[in-house]
Amino acid sequence: MIEAKALTKRYGDKIAVNDLSFTVKPGVVTGFLGPNGAGKSTTMRMILGLDRPTSGSVTVNGRPYAGHAAPLHEVGALLEAKAIHTGRTAYNHLLALAATTGIPRGRVDEVIDLVGLRDVARKRVGGFSLGMGQRLGIASALLGDPRTLILDEPVNGLDPEGILWIRNLLKDLAAEGRAVFVSSHLMSEMALTAEHLIVIGRGKLIADTSVTEFIERASAGRVKVRSPQAARLRDLLAGPDVTVADIAEGTLLVSGLTSDQIGMIAGDNGVTLFELAPQQASLEEAFMELTGESVEYRAPARTAERSAA
Ligand SMILES: Nc1ncnc2c1ncn2[C@@H]1O[C@H](COP(=O)(O)OP(=O)(O)OP(=O)(O)O)[C@@H](O)[C@H]1O
Structure with missing residues (x-):
């Protein structure tokens, strides 16, 4: 469970996250949607104690992240996709992580199987594809068997099979009673994965609603x-x-x-x-309708098209 209260982050004059309050409940996948630059990553970093809020607060499973004695058992996180360039094998990478946090060796085998990396577990991570890297990132996030999971754009750069796999995994993890918080700038992806949505634009809350309601509201009339x-x-x-x-x-x-x-x-x-x-608005239209005014960096072609219209 994640609870944000009036969470705000300023970088100089810039407000990246503005008075954001929301709850991510256990047992459902909650999508965190917003155009690029909306403040999703900053919010996730504050949840994980990697960035300090300018004001407001956020707790995970009832406490600030730093207040947990064993945070890996509380929260698993996958932040932005990046290839891990290391000479270590996937198995040793996870083993090292487990060893520093008192997680038994057996759990390493469990998560390797869970993410489908058994065949390549003894291979060097440096040679992994983006999809394999993502699986390893998710294995790391799951190592402590956390009640809450936070994933920043986990499907970015994945092939259709990888996307489907992540989608189903997130649903299964939520069905086990975990709180799953997953960001994306793609409405269509979130509609297939999430049950609940928190939509932000320019750091502010735009909608906190079920996916079904979101679509109905945007396409009405x-x-x-x-x-x-x-x-x-x-x-x-x-x-x-x-x-x-x-x-x-x-x-x-x-x-x-x-x-x-x-x-x-x-x-x-x-x-x-x-x-x-x-007329049923497409999901992408519904999203654009809600966040249209909140897009920070609109593509120049689109601006020209609008002013010409
Ligand atoms: N360290 C920083 N210093 C200054 N400005 C920052 C910093 N980090 C983020 N910002 C700004 O805060 C705003 C929100 O950024 P953030 O990365 O949280 O958005 P996002 O929704 O995750 O976008 P994306 O999908 O592009 O990652 C942006 O305008 C960004 O430029």
């Missing part, structure tokens, strides 16, 4: 209507809280009315409809 009498329908639908856009010949995109209401208005006025379709 747009209906595509196709009619041979589109112009007439447009006039009939007009109202103070209604927006109607012509998106193609004879096709309208309506916000502010449900498909039932549009169907009734059309029926009452004898307007023929060829299509009446509530």
